[in-house]
Amino acid sequence: MRALLxxxxxxxxxxxxxxxxxxxxxxxKGMAMFHSASRHGWHPFMLKGQQLATLCVPHKSFYWISTDxxxxxxxxxxxxxxxxxxxxxxxxxxxxxxDPLHLEKFTHDYPDLKLSPLQLNNLQQQPFxxxxxxxxxxxxxxxxxxxxxxxAKTLEAVDRFHRFVRPVKMxxxxxxxxxxxxxGRWGLDRVWHDTAIPFTKVLKEFERWLQSHxxxxxxQGGKLKRAxxxxxxxxxxxxxxxxxxxxxxxxxxxxxxEWVNLKDIYLNFYKRRAGGMLAMLKGxxxxxxxxxxxxxxxxHNIARVLQRIMIDGGIVKVTAKKSMDNPSEVKFRFKNRV
Numbered sequence: 001m002r003a004l005l006x007x008x009x010x011x012x013x014x015x016x017x018x019x020x021x022x023x024x025x026x027x028x029k030g031m032a033m034f035h036s037a038s039r040h041g042w043h044p045f046m047l048k049g050q051q052l053a054t055l056c057v058p059h060k061s062f063y064w065i066s067t068d069x070x071x072x073x074x075x076x077x078x079x080x081x082x083x084x085x086x087x088x089x090x091x092x093x094x095x096x097x098x099d100p101l102h103l104e105k106f107t108h109d110y111p112d113l114k115l116s117p118l119q120l121n122n123l124q125q126q127p128f129x130x131x132x133x134x135x136x137x138x139x140x141x142x143x144x145x146x147x148x149x150x151x152a153k154t155l156e157a158v159d160r161f162h163r164f165v166r167p168v169k170m171x172x173x174x175x176x177x178x179x180x181x182x183x184g185r186w187g188l189d190r191v192w193h194d195t196a197i198p199f200t201k202v203l204k205e206f207e208r209w210l211q212s213h214x215x216x217x218x219x220q221g222g223k224l225k226r227a228x229x230x231x232x233x234x235x236x237x238x239x240x241x242x243x244x245x246x247x248x249x250x251x252x253x254x255x256x257x258e259w260v261n262l263k264d265i266y267l268n269f270y271k272r273r274a275g276g277m278l279a280m281l282k283g284x285x286x287x288x289x290x291x292x293x294x295x296x297x298x299x300h301n302i303a304r305v306l307q308r309i310m311i312d313g314g315i316v317k318v319t320a321k322k323s324m325d326n327p328s329e330v331k332f333r334f335k336n337r338v
Contacts, residue, residue, distance in 0.1 A: 260317065
């Protein structure tokens, strides 16, 4: 029997066994279609090249039924297990990049944010060259500090900065309980304990990262050059970073005096309100990638919303600004705000 499936089909098919005991790909009127027990009816399914086949996925094995034969064949291929992003790697600390066993479980590939040139046809000139998507985690103290850097002309993810942050005022017992509740359910508590550093050290490493991209220089006033922070809400920069600076006995860097609240951009561009990241993704009919409330994953999802707004022709301006003389006072630029 010859039943050939393209790599695209296998990758797509591997997604569905987690939610359904049965999935089928077949030829219908010259079009590849799929059907699963958890979905009603037939739906279009894109498949590139090769001969189409019907694919049934009971339990862990693939069973291929050829479109030209009624014979049944059990393949040795198994659904590809999802590999989680290595959070040692995201912080530049992975020592197992060439270990096959490590790479079977973890990936060093970030979520794909690449776009085709055709998607950039409506792109407008933006007021900044780069956008730094920031999404902090931690309510008592900051636990995670992730940034995804987006090029405003190509919309590509240029670089990432990611650090886990160790609280300075919490007891070790409270930290253990907090991290177990926050990251333990995803198996990230160990990497957090192995890699977390104080907030003051995170800021120093972040400033070196900014300098490496030519976005910041302490001698030139300490403000960002050619870039702006993008957050999902005002809380991250308006509230949490100033609080953490006080807790860590640190100064408030002047590059944290203005930012883009993407929810306000979304509201004023699409003329509809969204309360958060998930609501914006839903409104744009975009699936979430990664794990919600893991900061780096959320930053990638917010970056995807940012890309979509710019693809649709939106202009991403600063929405809130403070002054160094009175950093507790915020001036909001938009009349319609979330």
